[in-house]
Amino acid sequence: MARRVAVVAGGHSKFGKRYDATMRELTAEAYKPIYDEGITQDKIDATVLSYAASQFSGQGAGSALMADYIGLQGKPHLRVESACATGTASLRAAWGMVSAGLYDVMLVLGVEQMNRVSTATATEYMSRAGDMRWEYPYGISFPAFYALMASRYMSEYNMPHDILAKIAVKSHHYGAQNPKAHLPKEVSFEEANNAISICSPLNLYDCSLITDGAAGVVIAAEDRVKEFTDRPMWIKGIGAGASEMKIQDRPSLTTIPGAKYAAKAAYKMAGLEPKDMDMAQVHDCFTIAELIAYEDCGFAEPGKGPEMVENKENYHDGRIPVNCDGGLKSKGHPLGATGISMTYEVMKQMRGEAENASRQIDDVKHGLVHNVGQSGQFVNVFIYERGW
Amino acid sequence: MAERKELYLGYTTDKAMTPFMQDFLENLDEDRLMKSVCTSCSAEYLPPRQHCQKCLSEAKLTEMTESEATLYSYVVVNFAPETLSSKGVYIVAIGEFPSGLKLTAHITNFATMSGPPEVGMPLKLKFAKEADGKMITYRWLV
Numbered sequence: 001m002a003r004r005v006a007v008v009a010g011g012h013s014k015f016g017k018r019y020d021a022t023m024r025e026l027t028a029e030a031y032k033p034i035y036d037e038g039i040t041q042d043k044i045d046a047t048v049l050s051y052a053a054s055q056f057s058g059q060g061a062g063s064a065l066m067a068d069y070i071g072l073q074g075k076p077h078l079r080v081e082s083a084c085a086t087g088t089a090s091l092r093a094a095w096g097m098v099s100a101g102l103y104d105v106m107l108v109l110g111v112e113q114m115n116r117v118s119t120a121t122a123t124e125y126m127s128r129a130g131d132m133r134w135e136y137p138y139g140i141s142f143p144a145f146y147a148l149m150a151s152r153y154m155s156e157y158n159m160p161h162d163i164l165a166k167i168a169v170k171s172h173h174y175g176a177q178n179p180k181a182h183l184p185k186e187v188s189f190e191e192a193n194n195a196i197s198i199c200s201p202l203n204l205y206d207c208s209l210i211t212d213g214a215a216g217v218v219i220a221a222e223d224r225v226k227e228f229t230d231r232p233m234w235i236k237g238i239g240a241g242a243s244e245m246k247i248q249d250r251p252s253l254t255t256i257p258g259a260k261y262a263a264k265a266a267y268k269m270a271g272l273e274p275k276d277m278d279m280a281q282v283h284d285c286f287t288i289a290e291l292i293a294y295e296d297c298g299f300a301e302p303g304k305g306p307e308m309v310e311n312k313e314n315y316h317d318g319r320i321p322v323n324c325d326g327g328l329k330s331k332g333h334p335l336g337a338t339g340i341s342m343t344y345e346v347m348k349q350m351r352g353e354a355e356n357a358s359r360q361i362d363d364v365k366h367g368l369v370h371n372v373g374q375s376g377q378f379v380n381v382f383i384y385e386r387g388w
Numbered sequence: 389m390a391e392r393k394e395l396y397l398g399y400t401t402d403k404a405m406t407p408f409m410q411d412f413l414e415n416l417d418e419d420r421l422m423k424s425v426c427t428s429c430s431a432e433y434l435p436p437r438q439h440c441q442k443c444l445s446e447a448k449l450t451e452m453t454e455s456e457a458t459l460y461s462y463v464v465v466n467f468a469p470e471t472l473s474s475k476g477v478y479i480v481a482i483g484e485f486p487s488g489l490k491l492t493a494h495i496t497n498f499a500t501m502s503g504p505p506e507v508g509m510p511l512k513l514k515f516a517k518e519a520d521g522k523m524i525t526y527r528w529l530v
């Protein structure tokens with residue numbers, strides 16, 4: 001019988017263009033608050049230490065470097081890679097090991113150092129996650145993959161770009177209140193709607209940021225949880241899904257099939273429904289991705305995501321608050337750290353510890369994390385339950 | 389057996405050539421777009437794959453007879469990955485043939501268009517070579 005597993009602690013580096021740090025220092029910055037809470041190296045049985053793309057740092061065997069740097073010599077470690085879903089993929093792997101009884105206490109930490117190369121180079125590296133034979137030669141960058149979804153969505157549902165700009169306005173509104181955010185500034189609707197085009201129909205404010213950062217959480221088996229906290233966040237449901245490698249092969253571009261599947265599986269395992277969620281952290285690598293996530297996670301019917309935006313149901317005091325930490329758009333998107341950062345934010349909200357009351361969601365009992373890799377090839381959805 | 393030529397699909401490539409891809413590109417060089425058809429279950433693939441996705445049997449290159457498609461989705465790339473950054477703005481389009489097969493390629497004559505592309509608009513398949521004659525590819529024309 002699988003053991004229940006809870007998130008018992010978390011740490012988060014400042015996100016941004018971190019010319020003062022590289023992968024190893026960022027790792028330390030995310031582990032330090034966890035260490036300070038008393039979860040010292042000797043209490044950790046094993047780790048999953050991940051980053052999405054080794055091209056950025058050129059470092060091979062990075063999990064060994066990370067483990068060594070934060071004093072985890074001799075502790076078994078491994079790296080999991082699932083593009084931008086690397087963080088939650090690491091957590092899914094660790095959950096399996098803890099629930100099966102292999103280890104009791106694990107540190108799961110994700111990091112990415114992206115700003116030591118130019119934006120064009122970073123875009124190049126990321127585009128190699130497309131099919132190298134049939135997509136990459138045509139210069140389909142990450143923004144381009146999501147623009148292909150946006151064009152189709154806008155056409156099928158006759159949606160104006162305004163809706164996407166409104167999502168960016170919300171993200172920046174909350175990012176401005178998050179001291180860990182990469183670009184903590186408010187943006188007006190006009191500015192967001194008329195920004196310079198990156199991959200039309202997506203403009204600058206539809207895109208997430210190229211960010212350096214790290215985030216970590218500690219998970220523990222049920223009989224060990226009390227040693228670490230009286231406020232455990234239980235992992236209630238996990239769902240994972242996948243979508244076709246080539247984007248042209250998807251049956252639809254107005255949904256991410258793997259995300260829909262992952263969400264269903266997570267709800268089923270948790271015995272909960274979309275209406276039971278008090279908040280969600282969704283993978284808004286682009287504004288269109290957030291919109292599609294509302295529908296894939298069951299918060300809106302297909303084609304009805306725009307109504308949720310118009311009615312501001314996605315704000316902290318709305319029906320289903322989404323990304324009230326600024327999301328990938330304003331908080332930033334250090335690929336391998338993102339899924340863990342989302343998890344950290346759910347814990348923070350549950351504990352009522354958001355830095356500003358104006359972004360604190362009231363009484364969070366259940367929270368959802370939706371983390372997408374590439375343009376949907378990997379998806380992990382986690383459902384958490386407050387344990388106090 | 390034909391001499392092994394250096395043919396590159398698209399504008400940059402992983403250069404991981406195989407006899408199957410060589411065959412595909414030699415056909416392309418002679419203005420034939422090849423799909424592949426499974427020798428066991430008849431499933432069709434575009435772009436072609438050597439192994440059937442369903443039954444893993446051999447899929448054989450077979451000439452496409454369709455050359456007119458409709459625009460399924462598109463993106464106008466203003467900010468390109470490094471290797472294409474000198475190219476200027478380009479449009480990537482997914483075209484859908486009447487058979488339902490799809491193909492991803494650039495629309496190259498968009499300067500003739502009066503506005504942005506529209507989903508559902510007609511596209512025509514065209515074969516092309518880059519100036520140095522080495523890089524061969526297929527394109528969409530509006």
Ligand SMILES: CC(C)(COP(=O)(O)OP(=O)(O)OC[C@H]1O[C@@H](n2cnc3c(N)ncnc32)[C@H](O)[C@@H]1OP(=O)(O)O)[C@@H](O)C(=O)NCCC(=O)NCCS
Pocket residue numbers: 084119123126142143183198204205206207208209210285333374467
């Ligand atoms: C959109 C993008 C190309 C812009 O990069 P860039 O032009 O090199 O941006 P710079 O770093 O030079 O910054 C220029 C300005 O734009 C701002 N900026 C950069 N990216 C921004 C973004 N995504 N949203 C809003 N503002 C942004 C910067 O803060 C800076 O402002 P300033 O002049 O006031 O200081 C880049 O952010 C990007 O590629 N984002 C997508 C990342 C991605 O694909 N991730 C994987 C997704 S799964």
Ligand SMILES: [Zn+2]
Pocket residue numbers: 426427428429430431440441442443444445
């Ligand atoms: Zn077959």
